Amino acid sequence: MISGPARNAQRGQALVFVTIVILAVLLALVTMFSMGQLTTEKMRLQNTADAAAYSAAVAQARDYNFSAYTNRAMIANQVAMAQLVGLTAWVRNYDDTFRTLTPQVSWMARGAVANILWTPFVSALKGISSGLKSGFNSVAPGVAKALQLIIDALGIGQSVYHYGTAVTVAQTLGVDNKFNTILGNLTGFDLSGLTGLITFGNTYDVVKLNDPNASISLLGLIGFAYNTYKWFGFTEAKDPTLAKGSAKGDGTNSERFAKVTTSSMDGFYDIRTRPYVPFPWPLPSVLVDPTFLVGGPMVYGFTMLLFHNGGTELRNNNKTWSAMDVTSFFGLVTIPIFIPPFGPFINLPILPWVIPPFGAGAGGAAQAGTSNAISSSGNFNRDNPAGNKSAADVYGNSYSANAIAAAMQQGKGAGTSLATSGGLRKYREVADTVQVTDTDHQNTSSPPIILEIEKPSSSITTSATGNLRIGRGGSSDATSFCSLTSTMRNAPPVTTTFGQGNLDVGDGTASNCMRAMSKAEAYFSRPTDLFARGDGKTEYGSLYNPYWQARLLPNTTLEQAVSLLFQGLNFSSVASAWEGSTFQSWVN
Numbered sequence: 001m002i003s004g005p006a007r008n009a010q011r012g013q014a015l016v017f018v019t020i021v022i023l024a025v026l027l028a029l030v031t032m033f034s035m036g037q038l039t040t041e042k043m044r045l046q047n048t049a050d051a052a053a054y055s056a057a058v059a060q061a062r063d064y065n066f067s068a069y070t071n072r073a074m075i076a077n078q079v080a081m082a083q084l085v086g087l088t089a090w091v092r093n094y095d096d097t098f099r100t101l102t103p104q105v106s107w108m109a110r111g112a113v114a115n116i117l118w119t120p121f122v123s124a125l126k127g128i129s130s131g132l133k134s135g136f137n138s139v140a141p142g143v144a145k146a147l148q149l150i151i152d153a154l155g156i157g158q159s160v161y162h163y164g165t166a167v168t169v170a171q172t173l174g175v176d177n178k179f180n181t182i183l184g185n186l187t188g189f190d191l192s193g194l195t196g197l198i199t200f201g202n203t204y205d206v207v208k209l210n211d212p213n214a215s216i217s218l219l220g221l222i223g224f225a226y227n228t229y230k231w232f233g234f235t236e237a238k239d240p241t242l243a244k245g246s247a248k249g250d251g252t253n254s255e256r257f258a259k260v261t262t263s264s265m266d267g268f269y270d271i272r273t274r275p276y277v278p279f280p281w282p283l284p285s286v287l288v289d290p291t292f293l294v295g296g297p298m299v300y301g302f303t304m305l306l307f308h309n310g311g312t313e314l315r316n317n318n319k320t321w322s323a324m325d326v327t328s329f330f331g332l333v334t335i336p337i338f339i340p341p342f343g344p345f346i347n348l349p350i351l352p353w354v355i356p357p358f359g360a361g362a363g364g365a366a367q368a369g370t371s372n373a374i375s376s377s378g379n380f381n382r383d384n385p386a387g388n389k390s391a392a393d394v395y396g397n398s399y400s401a402n403a404i405a406a407a408m409q410q411g412k413g414a415g416t417s418l419a420t421s422g423g424l425r426k427y428r429e430v431a432d433t434v435q436v437t438d439t440d441h442q443n444t445s446s447p448p449i450i451l452e453i454e455k456p457s458s459s460i461t462t463s464a465t466g467n468l469r470i471g472r473g474g475s476s477d478a479t480s481f482c483s484l485t486s487t488m489r490n491a492p493p494v495t496t497t498f499g500q501g502n503l504d505v506g507d508g509t510a511s512n513c514m515r516a517m518s519k520a521e522a523y524f525s526r527p528t529d530l531f532a533r534g535d536g537k538t539e540y541g542s543l544y545n546p547y548w549q550a551r552l553l554p555n556t557t558l559e560q561a562v563s564l565l566f567q568g569l570n571f572s573s574v575a576s577a578w579e580g581s582t583f584q585s586w587v588n
Contacts, residue, residue: 030463031463033462033463034462034463037460037461037462038460038462038514041455041460041514042514042516044210044211045211045214045453045455045514045515045516046516046518047210048206048207048210048211048214048453048516049207049451049452049453049516049517049518050518050520050552051206051210052172052173052174052206052207052210052216052451052453052518053449053451053518053519053520053552054518054520054550054551054552055172055206056169056172056173056206056449056451056520057449057520057521057522057550057551058522058550059165059168059169059172060165060169060231060446060449060522060550061446061522061523061548061549061550062165062548063161063162063165064235064446064522064524064543064546064548065546065547065548066157066158066161067158067161067162067235067427067428067429067543068542068543068544068545068546068547068548069546070154070155070157070158070427070428071158071257071427071428071429071543071544072544073150073154074151074154074155074425074427075257075260075261075264076264077147077150077151077154078151078261078424079261079264079265079269080147081144081147081148081151081321081368081419081422082261082262082265082269082312082314082321082323083265083268083269083312084140084143084144084147084368084418085144085312085321085322085323085366085367085368085418085422086268086269086272086310086311086312086323086366087136087140088136088137088140088323088364088366088418089310089312089323089324089325089364089365089366089414090272090310090323090325090364091129091132091133091136091364092133092136092137092325092363092364092365092366093308093310093325093326093327093362093363093364094129094132094133094325094364095129095130095132095133095364096327096362096363096364097129097306097327097362098122098125098126098129098130099126099129099130099362100361100362101327101328101329101361101362102122102126102329104329106118106119106122140366140418141416141418141419144368144418144419144422145418145419147419147422148368148419148420148421148422151425152421152425155237155425155426155427158237158427158428159237159428162235162428166228166231166232168204169224169228169449170224171204171205172204172205172206173205173206173207173216173220173224173451174205174206174207174208174215174216175216175221175224177205177208177215177216178215178216178217178218178220178221207453211455213455213456213459214453214454214455215453215454215455216451216452216453216454217452217453217454217513217515218566219452219562219563219566220450220451220452220453220454223449223450223451223452224449224451226450227447227448227449227450230447231446231447233431234430234431234443234446234447235428235429235430235431235543236428236429236431237426237427237428238257238426238427238428238429239426240255240256240257240258240318240424240425240426240427241317241318241319241423241424241425242317243317255318255380255382255385255386256385256429256433257424257427257429258314258318258380258382258385258424259382259385260544261314261424262314262380262382263382265312269311269312270311270312270396271309271310271311271396271397272308272309272310272311272325272396273308273309273310273396273397273401306327306328306329307327307328307329307401307402308325308326308327308328308402309325309326309395309396309397309398309401309402309406310323310324310325310326310395310396310398311323311324311394311395311396311397311398312395313379313380313389313394313395314379314380314423314424315372315375315378315379315380316369316370316372316378316423318380318423318424319369319370319372319423319424320367320368320369320370320371320372320417320422320423321367321368321369321422321423322365322366322367322372322374322379322414323365323366323367323395323414324363324364324365324374324395324398324406324409324410324414325363325364325365325395325396325398326361326362326363326364326398326402326405326406326408326409327361327362327363327402327405328361328362328402328404328405329361361402361404361405361408361409362405363405363406363408363409363412364409365409365412365413365414365415366414366415366418367414367415367417367418367422368417368418368419368422368423369417369419369420369421369422369423370417370420370421370423371417371420373410373413374395374409374410374413374414375410376391376394376395376399376406376410377391379394381393427543428543429542429543429544430443430541430542430543433542441540442540442541443524443540443541443542444523444524444525444540444541445521445522445523445524445541446521446522446523446548447521448519448520448521448553449519449520449521450517450518450519450555450559451517451518451519451520452515452516452517452518452563453515453516453518454513454514454515454516455513455514456512456513457509457512457513457514458512460514510567513567515563515567517555517559517560517563518552518555519552519553519554519555519559520550520551520552520553521550521551521553522548522549522550523541523548523549523550523551524539524540524541524542524547524548524549525547525549526538526539526545526547527547531547
């Protein structure tokens with residue numbers, strides 16, 4: 001048992017141990033707090049990068065879908081233009097049938113049956129056909145010009161929206177803020193007032209909206225510039241009126257837009273023969289009058305046949321919609337045969353005696369687009385886009401089944417064009433559509449957006465920042481910032497036992513910045529459960545269907561390595577490596 005002065009001398013020995021333990025525990029708590037803060041902020045920064053990259057990809061997907069919708073609208077209006085041209089030609093032919101053709105053949109309709117079925121209707125419909133022609137001639141040019149304006153507006157809208165998307169992506173990523181910072185550091189100029197008018201400040205900056213202290217890094221800015229370059233090359237404005245195979249058109253697929261447009265037409269567009277005629281003609285196509293069989297010795301019209309052909313063509317390198325309709329009259333006549341010794345006469349139809357078209361026949365034509373002559377050559381063939389239709393197939397087989405009337409109408413021409421620019425117009429589509437095999441050039445995804453963002457470590461509350469700062473109080477590096485001229489802020493080396501800042505653990509961030517990478521892309525996928533194809537095939541990416549969506553992608557090892565390499569480089573480290581190096585000596 002120790003007592004007296006010796007006992008008093010041992011008091012306070014545990015204080016040294018407790019003090020050391022408390023300092024160790026305090027240092028551990030401070031370290032855990034800093035690690036927790038850095039981890040939380042790293043997760044927040046990664047979420048911010050993902051949100052910004054995904055939002056940018058959504059903007060690009062919307063651009064592709066907008067082009068797809070407007071392409072469909074352009075096709076719909078082109079179909080309306082072609083139908084308008086076809087209806088105008090049909091109405092003109094309908095009127096010409098009553099005005100020039102039927103008067104020449106009415107002498108055949110003198111039998112009891114033919115007279116009842118022919119004369120009253122011809123008289124009534126003659127006035128109706130004249131009114132239809134007058135109405136179409138007055139209204140059709142205005143409607144055609146309106147359709148032309150709509151199609152041109154849709155094409156302009158595609159371009160405006162497309163280039164506006166580049167600005168939208170820049171707004172989403174906050175490119176203007178980084179650009180202003182770099183420009184200000186280099187030149188001292190501040191263009192934030194000007195760029196703010198374009199980007200509306202931080203209103204659409206997804207990075208700032210998620211984390212006010214974060215911004216796109218210099219590497220992210222380079223990635224944005226590269227993606228924008230690739231993105232502009234992924235789609236292009238194509239001109240379907242250029243010569244087939246033109247490098248400035250669709251290459252070997254130069255007739256894609258024309259094929260889609262003509263394939264969207266109904267039967268009235270292509271071949272306007274029966275059953276579209278004789279409607280609204282009230283008579284049957286073939287009128288047979290049996291009362292001619294017995295009677296006086298005369299040549300009668302036993303069979304009266306109205307024969308019509310018509311169709312609409314896309315010609316003149318897709319610059320002109322052209323339509324022609326022709327109608328001819330054919331009749332099978334009887335020959336009187338006397339039955340001896342006293343008669344009667346029997347008027348028997350003689351085969352194959354067919355009366356050719358009387359007079360000029362009936363015809364009508366119209367066109368919209370660059371004025372171009374009606375011709376049996378140079379007409380687009382959607383079944384074989386590499387070539388043109390055969391002469392026998394054009395205008396509803398007019399040149400093969402109704403050759404005389406077609407040749408006469410060709411000589412008359414189509415008259416004044418309903419609209420000077422009524423043919424196909426420029427449209428936007430993926431640039432590379434040439435497929436050598438079934439698996440190449442699928443265009444199922446656009447160029448990916450590789451984004452890196454950063455935030456100053458000084459904006460993260462740790463033991464080394466603000467009022468919580470332990471050690472180094474008031475030193476010049478108390479506020480860290482993102483810059484290639486900043487050194488890595490690690491814990492200082494312990495030089496003396498009681499040196500200032502020995503408890504400063506630092507944050508270890510590269511160039512005083514925390515960074516996060518993300519990657520996203522717009523991709524094409526037609527949902528088979530909602531919009532399944534009838535042929536069961538997989539549809540490749542195009543700007544004809546609005547099935548573009550956005551998705552996040554994992555960054556590749558190479559992309560991560562570039563980011564790490566870029567973070568490890570700064571002007572100070574490069575300058576230090578240069579000083580005293582062999583290369584410097586060699587240069588000097």
